[in-house]
Amino acid sequence: MPTHDRGGLLDVVASRDDLPAPTVDVIDVGLSDHRLLRWSAPLVRPPPVYTTTVRRPWSRLDADAFTAGLLSSALCRPDDWSELDVDGLARLYDTEITTLLDQLVPARAVTCRRRPSDPWFDRECREAKCLTRRLERAFRQTDPGDVVAATAAKAAWTTQRRTYISLRRHKRDAFWQNKIDAEGHDPRQLWRSLDALLGRGRALPCDAIGAVECHRFFDAKVDGVRILTADAPPPSFTPVLPGCSMLDFRSLTVDNIVAAVRALPDKQSASDPFLTRLLKDNVGILAPFLVVLFNRCLSMGSVPTSFKAAYITPLLKKPDLDSADPKSYRPIANLSVLSKLLERLVVRQLLDYLNAARLLPELQSAYRAHHSTETAVTKVLADILLALDTGDLSMLTLLDLSAAFDTVDHQILIRRLETSYGLGGVVLSWFRSYLDGRTQYVRCGRLTSTPATVTSGVPQGSVLGPILFLLYTADLLRLIEGHNLHPHAYADDTQIYGFCPPSATSVLQEQMSACLDDVALWMRSNRLQLNTAKTEVLWCATSRRQHQIPRAPVRVGEDFITPAASVRDLGIYLDSDTSMRSHVSMTVSNCFAALRRIRSIRCCVPREAVLSLVVSLVLSRLDHGSATLVGLPAYQIDRLQSVLNAAARLVYSSRRYDHVTPVDRLQTGSSRLPLPQRPSSVVPRQRPPARGGPRRPAVSSLGINKHTRRACDVPVNCR
Secondary structure (H helix, E strand, O other), X not given: OOOEOOOOOOOOOOXXXXXXXXXXXXXXXXXXXXXXXXXXXXXXXXXXXXXXXXEOOHHHOOXXXXXXXXXXXXXXXXXXXXXXXXXXXXXXXXXXXXXXXXXXXXXXXXXXXOOOOOOOOOHHHHHHHHHHHHHHHHHHOXXXXXHHHHHHHHHHHHHHHHHHHHHHHHHHHHHHHHHHHHHXXXXXXXXXXXXXXXXXXXXXXXXXXXXXXXXXXXXXXXXXXXXXXXXXXXXXXXXXXXXXXXXXXXXXXXXXXXXXXXXXXXXXXXXXXXXXXXXXXXHHHHHHHHHHHHHHHHHHOOOOHHHHEEEEEEEEOOOOOOOOOHHHEEEEEEOXXXXXXXXXXXXXXXXXXXXXXXXXXXXXXXXXXXXXXHHHHXXXXXXXXXXXXXXXXXXEEEEOEOOOHHHOEHHHHHHHHHHHHOEOXXXXXXXXXXXXXXXXXXXXXXXXXXXXXXXXXXXXXXXXXXXXXXXXXXXXXXXXXXXXXXXXXXXXXXXXXXXXXXXXXXXXXXXXXXXXXXXXXXXXXXXXXXXXXHOEEEEXXXXXXXXHOOOOOEEEOOEEEOOEOEEEEOOEEEEOOOOOHHHHHHHHHHHHHHHHXXXXXXXXXXXXXXXXXXXXXXXXXXXXXXXXXXXXXHHHHHXXXXXXXXXXXXXXXXXXXXXXXXXXXXXXXXXXXXXXXXXXXXXXXXXXXXXXXXXXXXXXXXXXXXXXXXXXXXXXXXX
């Protein structure tokens, strides 16, 4: 019925479809021409949800008592474990530490209510809140006629309330400042923390899918690839150079163990008996035992069984994927700290041998010092620019593999390590033991699947797995070079590119298709699978020669792929005219999106925390790929400069149209907050190039470290 004196229907009452339709009364109260609506709804408050977890109260652990217990345990009595094998030593380590912790901080079931709470609101804040409420109730219950008592009670309540508010503000500021400082090197984790602060945290995988379902999908995906490649011809192996061999490991010392333990990150898995920080605090006591354990593993060529047991945590590949679909998750193996520590020590000796013998693939940029995604893309872009300067066209193909790390064949890998890299003796026995008998299960919250034996693949969460994958696929780069094409790889992402005159594009296209046929055959022989659905093709030419780019689809096996106008290569966008417009646009868009999210919490965190967030989440985006922006016109550089100007205004709470120059002179208290300064050598401001004008200079990037300032950096001043 009408809800306005003039007969207008101005209001809508919305209710849930599983409830009866409400009866709405329209009442004229005489105070306005807008009627009053009144109805009742049978809404029931949802019952509280309680969760029960089994954990140790680590905050109550007496560090001195734990150290004394270690000194009196069997781990410090060499006679008790001098005759044990590696499995016995690993079991003794877990048993002794678990027994000691059961005495000091026994594990207990803790039931708590699931409700939103600020992470910085600790026990001290709760006690201060209870005291404030107690003083408030005392003031309310005071006789108003007793002026002296009422005044004293109100003064006590007011003082405590101010103290409580100040404590909350201090706890909040200190918590977020420490968290930002600790996670500044990991922007992905910092984004998760920022989402949690904004109340937009993603649902955990365990809330959407089951452990058994995930485990079944992961196994079926690997089995499907192996079935498709079962009829492939046997693989070929490149012989190692004469005189290159690694037959034994070097013996470890106490100093090696202490240095490796102190370099570990402060994180652990459910497979560890205690926290990593406790291991670091007591490494001097445990180092002699660990030296014997690791040296016995390396000398006997054996890996303890407990070190090869992992649980899989499903990790969402992208935040916009369906969290209820197992296809959206990547299996990440969680291993014990001791297992990863042993792998770190082995990797160090293995890389020393491979680097000395020059056996690492030169065109593989993953998991290597002074190599990154930026240097890989800069190398490819530099070669393309050199070809375009001579009047040629360039064809770039980006390959992708399906479950590459999980489908590595163990037998082929062992034979390749022996034939192509000269590993033998105890070293080869150790790698064979490392791969054989591995088990894993999927864990989603408190739900777990049944452990199963792993027959193929290298663990994605391990230290040694990525290095083994690089050695496994090194022959692929030589195969591509045999077709007179140029490869460059980053882990399982392979880039293949070639050049030709405008009149020979069909020849280059056929050459690329023939190369991809051999690449697909090589992958099938090595039990890998090329994912043509994610393979992309990009033709590159100058702006004047864009009409000479062929538009016909490129054959990749039995599929045909239409060339794209822009592709995303290792996080950097490349355009067909090499103008980098797409990359600049996406960078500016993502940076302003990050600034908007930081602005929404500007009042909740201190200025120092805002500055840290800007450096970690905004300036890091501008720095990524900056080597590929050398020689861009001034109007493109100005777009990036506008991000820095907006960031400076956000940090110092300036208005939108305020000039940025005075911001550099702002003071905060007695200390000045530094802003990014202009490097001594930056890209000179240029006029926009005319159509078909001079190319940007090609830059070789193999020796560039992304953490060092370069002469080709984008200006990062805020003036």
